[in-house]
Amino acid sequence: MKCPFCGHTEDRVVDSRVGREGEFIRRRRECLKCHRRYTTYEYIEDVLPHVVKRDGRREPFDRQKLRGSILKACEKRSVGVPAVDDVVADIEARLHERAEKEISSLELGDLVMEHLQRLDQVAYVRFASVYRQFKDIAQFMDEVKSLLKEDKPKASSPLSRPRPLVKAPK
Numbered sequence: 001m002k003c004p005f006c007g008h009t010e011d012r013v014v015d016s017r018v019g020r021e022g023e024f025i026r027r028r029r030e031c032l033k034c035h036r037r038y039t040t041y042e043y044i045e046d047v048l049p050h051v052v053k054r055d056g057r058r059e060p061f062d063r064q065k066l067r068g069s070i071l072k073a074c075e076k077r078s079v080g081v082p083a084v085d086d087v088v089a090d091i092e093a094r095l096h097e098r099a100e101k102e103i104s105s106l107e108l109g110d111l112v113m114e115h116l117q118r119l120d121q122v123a124y125v126r127f128a129s130v131y132r133q134f135k136d137i138a139q140f141m142d143e144v145k146s147l148l149k150e151d152k153p154k155a156s157s158p159l160s161r162p163r164p165l166v167k168a169p170k
């Protein structure tokens, strides 16, 4: 480390401390030349893709923010916190698997909606209304209508339909 006071590159670590949740290591260093002290933080390199927002700004994936927005959509619904945490964990796992370094906020929203659609329809509509930023009530109603149409049994979605316990005779 280059000393911020004199620019010398040799130092000794006088104290190391792990962050409360182990998310970083804080080191107190002393410059070997001027003997002044400074602090460095060591983090794991960003392994999750950055989220590209609508306006083009990029921000690091924020697990708490995602969790908060899902919890809000599920407010007063019968979706428990563990189910929400499962959704967040699943999305995080999918982000880890991606090769791309970026994900658009729209794509991230789609991932959430995929889960919410299976979990709770009301939460799904709530989330969609925030994330798709409906301009007016008409646009919102269109979305709800298409949602209701989609709700009819779908051949491609085995998860949403209970399987018959007994096979029908041929």
Ligand SMILES: [Zn+2]
Residues within 6 Å of the ligand: 003, 004, 005, 006, 007, 008, 031, 032, 033, 034, 035, 036
């Ligand atoms: Zn120094």
